Amino acid sequence: MSDYILLILGILLIILGIIGCLVPVLPGPPFSFLGLILLHLTRFGHFTTPILITLGAIAVVVTVLDYIVPVWGTKRFGGSKYGTRGATVGLIIGLFLGPMGIILGPLFGAFVGEMIFKDDIGYAFKAGFGSLLGFLTGIGLKLAASFVMTFYFVKEWIA
Numbered sequence: 001m002s003d004y005i006l007l008i009l010g011i012l013l014i015i016l017g018i019i020g021c022l023v024p025v026l027p028g029p030p031f032s033f034l035g036l037i038l039l040h041l042t043r044f045g046h047f048t049t050p051i052l053i054t055l056g057a058i059a060v061v062v063t064v065l066d067y068i069v070p071v072w073g074t075k076r077f078g079g080s081k082y083g084t085r086g087a088t089v090g091l092i093i094g095l096f097l098g099p100m101g102i103i104l105g106p107l108f109g110a111f112v113g114e115m116i117f118k119d120d121i122g123y124a125f126k127a128g129f130g131s132l133l134g135f136l137t138g139i140g141l142k143l144a145a146s147f148v149m150t151f152y153f154v155k156e157w158i159a
Helices: 002-022 028-040 049-076 081-095 098-117 121-158
Strands: none
Touching: 002 028, 002 121, 028 049, 028 121, 049 081, 049 121, 081 098, 081 121, 098 121
16 A cells, blocks of 8 residues: 555656646755655555666765856856846746746846846847857756656656
8 A cells, every 4th residue: 555655746746746846945856856756665666776776876966057057048048146136136027927927037037137237238138148058058957857756756656
């Protein structure tokens, strides 16, 4: 009976992990990894230690990179700390506006932040684009990691 409870919780964490890749306030890959751990504790999953260590490391690295890549993207395209802060505020506001708000919030936030810093539309748009590119790269990395963990989860569960 407890195996089935852990399995259901593992499935919920895997699903929450994928959702967390798209919703910035939820740590997607760590949730996916916890789902794998729960499956491993049941009779359905038997992961080797190297696989668990590798997937755990991937979850940590991708989670850390998710905080670094958007800032790097903003700075790489010439943004300042105003653009970075604006992107963060835009992301928070975008959370309340649905999927398009989550995607476009950092772009508009960085744009507004850079316009406050330097009244130059071209400069502000370039920094905003860098923020958006960094944000989308972070989402891609998180999705890739969570989908790999989902693959291993399903493979172990079905096998």
